[in-house]
Amino acid sequence: MTSEQGAPAGTLDGTRDGAAFPGEALVPDPAAMRRVCGHFATGVTVVTALAEGRWIGATVNSFTSVSLDPPWVLFCLRHDSRLLTAIRAGGRFAVSILAAGQGGVAMDFAAEGLPAFDGLDCLTGATGAPILRGSVGYLECRLAEEYAGGDHRIVVGAVTALGVLDDDAAGRRGPLTFYRGRLARLDKECER
Template structure:
């Protein structure tokens, strides 16, 4: 069930650069989203990730409408969320921006779902594309988790805060 609220009030003009600057005050984890099929594979760095539901297991990511990854996800009907460690900052930057690295240039393997998983990731979630929604200049993708895994190493995660990547001290539970 989708509920959309349409407000009949004037929208204030919000500058995109100002919005980005303010949102930069919110620290996020860093992920590389990967997807692939027989026609090819791709990946991109994303910090717009959230867990949505445990039952059923659902997560959400957002991809720019011009992302090279978006048609691969749509074609393969799935994607992998790779959570990066503090030692993978170079990998995160390689998959960021318009000229991203090619997946065949980095160490990875295929999960049972057929989706690519980055080697050395802190953890990963293999997802089946459950729904896609319009989100302005982004597509909002809802994924049903069909597989998962995590490193046995107690690595610190990579986070993004105020336009820069940082390591976060591992807590070691």
């Protein structure tokens, strides 16, 4: 079945960002990929590690859980990331799940070359990596696996410790989110 324009039924117009659909190979450009995936809201984390006696960290929104038993998580980093180099060298890292009021922290850790830890209140975890106070929760991990993923590496961590830093505050503030290229907060929960 096809639409009036000859497109397969159920499609918009038979195209997807310039490529015919279905059947024609689709290789979207990076800007189109970013635009479409930007409509998927994600949480925001800061992943940290200890490298040569110094803390290093980066804002990461590709974080997700992989498995509950065993407890594994994953995130993606660019091939040339200094944080990736530090995680490989030390084999350990921490993930701080940012709260809605930590947009400035997320921006600081997203910027190249800024001393993001200056004036920041941190706890030192068993991994030696900093855990950001004020975050909703944290996970400490051992590097379990690493895979190629296009222009990024997929980093899988085995969780060795975790916790919610302040359950009451986390419930009131909620998590920091990233949606359509901007940091945001959840306004309210959806009704069932």
